[in-house]
Amino acid sequence: MKTIINEMKIRLPAVSQNESVCRSTVSAFLAGLDPTVEELGDIRLAVSEAVTNCIVHAYRSLPRGEVGYIYVSLRAYSDREVSVEISDKGCGIEDVEQAMQPAYTTGDASQRCGMGFLVMESFTDKLTVKSKVGRGTCVLMRKFLKP
Numbered sequence: 001m002k003t004i005i006n007e008m009k010i011r012l013p014a015v016s017q018n019e020s021v022c023r024s025t026v027s028a029f030l031a032g033l034d035p036t037v038e039e040l041g042d043i044r045l046a047v048s049e050a051v052t053n054c055i056v057h058a059y060r061s062l063p064r065g066e067v068g069y070i071y072v073s074l075r076a077y078s079d080r081e082v083s084v085e086i087s088d089k090g091c092g093i094e095d096v097e098q099a100m101q102p103a104y105t106t107g108d109a110s111q112r113c114g115m116g117f118l119v120m121e122s123f124t125d126k127l128t129v130k131s132k133v134g135r136g137t138c139v140l141m142r143k144f145l146k147p
């Protein structure tokens, strides 16, 4: 029977220095599962993209001085599946399918290239994105670590 062997939840302000905090926290959580260097690198990359999206896009219309939060929820299962859920209570995405198309971006074209979701999809085993305009976005990534 599949059971949860470890879990963790954190909430951080959606500011740029917390991108590395999230990456390091996820690494520390995974270390106990003895992942390969490649698996760890893949998850770190996917986490970076999801967290960066919360920082850059989710709270773009908040008044100056106000910060939103990033919610990270991690789970490790007995069959070596790892789930990483990264969510926000920001502006949401009107058309998720369109947002997930490679090279689609609503950001500043000189800084963003619309590849974040593609990276999350490529470096994990399953990606689910749920979003509601005005309510926020939830990105769930699953990865099956080698035995």
Ligand SMILES: Nc1ncnc2c1ncn2[C@@H]1O[C@H](COP(=O)(O)OP(=O)(O)OP(=O)(O)O)[C@@H](O)[C@H]1O
Pocket: 049, 053, 054, 056, 057, 058, 059, 088, 090, 091, 092, 093, 099, 100, 104, 105, 106, 107, 111, 112, 113, 114, 115, 116, 117, 118, 137
């Ligand atoms: N958490 C979020 N809240 C609101 N909108 C989002 C969120 N995440 C993604 N989006 C929307 O989806 C689009 C595509 O996201 P994606 O990460 O693929 O590309 P990008 O962030 O624009 O560029 P890149 O990730 O390459 O820097 C974004 O431009 C934005 O419009």
Ligand SMILES: [Mg+2]
Pocket: 049, 052, 053, 115, 116, 117
């Ligand atoms: Mg992005």
